[in-house]
Amino acid sequence: MASDNVIQISDNEFESKVLQGDLPCLVDFWAPWCGPCKAIGPVIDELAAEFAGRVLIAKMNVDDNPATPGKYGIRAIPTLILFKNGDVVDQITGAVGKTQLTELINKAV
Amino acid sequence: MDKADYQLVIIGGGPAGLTAGLYAARARLNTVLVEKAALGGQVLITHWVDNYPGVVDGAAGYDLIETWTAHARRFGLETRSVNVVSLDLKDSIKILHLENGDRITARAVIICTGGSPGKLNVPGEKEFTGKGVSYCATCDGPFYKGREIAVVGGGNTAIQEAVHLTRFAAKVTVIHRREELRATKVVQEKAFADERIEFILNAEVEEILGGSDGVEGLRLRHRDGSASSLAVTGVFILIGVVPNNEILPRGALELDEYGFIITDTEMRTALPGVFAAGDIRSKNFRQIVTAAGEGATAELSAEHYLANMNEQ
Numbered sequence: 250m251a252s253d254n255v256i257q258i259s260d261n262e263f264e265s266k267v268l269q270g271d272l273p274c275l276v277d278f279w280a281p282w283c284g285p286c287k288a289i290g291p292v293i294d295e296l297a298a299e300f301a302g303r304v305l306i307a308k309m310n311v312d313d314n315p316a317t318p319g320k321y322g323i324r325a326i327p328t329l330i331l332f333k334n335g336d337v338v339d340q341i342t343g344a345v346g347k348t349q350l351t352e353l354i355n356k357a358v
Numbered sequence: 359m360d361k362a363d364y365q366l367v368i369i370g371g372g373p374a375g376l377t378a379g380l381y382a383a384r385a386r387l388n389t390v391l392v393e394k395a396a397l398g399g400q401v402l403i404t405h406w407v408d409n410y411p412g413v414v415d416g417a418a419g420y421d422l423i424e425t426w427t428a429h430a431r432r433f434g435l436e437t438r439s440v441n442v443v444s445l446d447l448k449d450s451i452k453i454l455h456l457e458n459g460d461r462i463t464a465r466a467v468i469i470c471t472g473g474s475p476g477k478l479n480v481p482g483e484k485e486f487t488g489k490g491v492s493y494c495a496t497c498d499g500p501f502y503k504g505r506e507i508a509v510v511g512g513g514n515t516a517i518q519e520a521v522h523l524t525r526f527a528a529k530v531t532v533i534h535r536r537e538e539l540r541a542t543k544v545v546q547e548k549a550f551a552d553e554r555i556e557f558i559l560n561a562e563v564e565e566i567l568g569g570s571d572g573v574e575g576l577r578l579r580h581r582d583g584s585a586s587s588l589a590v591t592g593v594f595i596l597i598g599v600v601p602n603n604e605i606l607p608r609g610a611l612e613l614d615e616y617g618f619i620i621t622d623t624e625m626r627t628a629l630p631g632v633f634a635a636g637d638i639r640s641k642n643f644r645q646i647v648t649a650a651g652e653g654a655t656a657e658l659s660a661e662h663y664l665a666n667m668n669e670q
Contacts, residue, residue, distance in 0.1 A: 280500070284401075284404075284423075284497075285420075286497075287420055288420065289395075289396050312500075322572065324488065324489055324498060325487075326497055328488065342488040344395050345395055347439045348440070348441045348458070349441075
């Protein structure tokens with residue numbers, strides 16, 4: 250999933266890049282063993298290109314970064330959480346389509 | 359006759375749809391496959407596929423279906439990520455109405471909308487979905503390392519995934535409403551041999567209990583009328599499929615009592631030019647290999663239909 254517009258973030262960077270970032274941020278919590286997570290990858294890449302400069306699109310590998318998923322009570326992936334000004338705006342769990350993800354992101358634009 | 363956008367449109371990108379798409383692309387039909395979520399369908403939430411012929415060592419669901427997508431694309435199959443909200447199927451030009459207000463028209467349609475995991479419809483199920491209630495063992499299993507969890511169901515999917523979940527969970531309790539499991543013997547033997555799996559038979563889940571942190575337990579009702587509770591932090595509900603039939607026009611197609619589409623052996627529905635394949639079809643067995651076979655049959659029937667149409 251090599252898109253220039255999607256950034257990979259870690260537990261350490263979460264505070265500065267997501268909660269205190271200038272832009273609203275959609276975080277895609279995923280793991281390499283999750284088929285549906287991989288399957289929505291291309292759609293995430295497309296959305297990152299479409300919303301570039303308006304919404305930050307980030308991915309967090311839940312295997313390498315257990316603290317943030319724990320804090321937000323994530324027990325299922327893919328989970329996508331939309332943040333704005335440090336708060337959760339809304340979230341979706343499951344491999345949904347582009348239309349639903351666009352609707353989600355638009356709640357912060 | 360008015361012009362349609364495509365000769366053939368395939369709705370749904372699981373095993374049936376991808377196979378129909380592969381055949382249509384090879385037949386050089388002007389075709390589009392539309393999918394609302396991710397290509398691959400329910401195979402994406404299947405941890406391991408061990409019975410697909412030719413895949414000798416088995417494969418992860420995602421890895422298997424990714425090769426199907428690549429195979430169909432090799433012949434130039436066009437796919438679109440759109441959400442269909444309704445269908446007009448009665449006339450010779452079929453119309454798909456999309457969520458964004460656009461429409462797609464075609465001479466023939468193959469419906470491969472598949473099924474979704476069945477729900478228990480008990481209190482707590484909706485509330486705790488994603489917070490301990492799961493329909494996908496391969497997605498959510500690793501969140502239960504060292505925990506005690508439950509699997510509801512007695513078919514192949516339930517028992518196979520119960521075995522898979524013992525990689526993470528300290529204990530897996532299988533809850534099944536009948537005396538005997540429905541799963542294939544090979545699958546049953548594996549589960550019975552695993553000491554981390556326990557069975558509660560002749561019992562149904564009456565309520566999923568929990569708090570602000572998610573699921574904390576289940577309330578069970580046994581066949582003899584008694585009740586009990588089971589402390590678990592996760593429950594995987596794997597009780598079969600319900601049809602994805604929301605977009606089908608009411609009364610236009612013949613459906614069975616559960617809402618699956620009735621076709622003949624050539625995958626033809628009650629409407630000319632409309633075919634169905636895969637889990638959305640009314641049938642007894644839902645396997646990847648049967649979906650693939652039906653997808654191929656549906657496409658060949660559609661080709662035949664289109665050829666006859668041109669002769670008129």
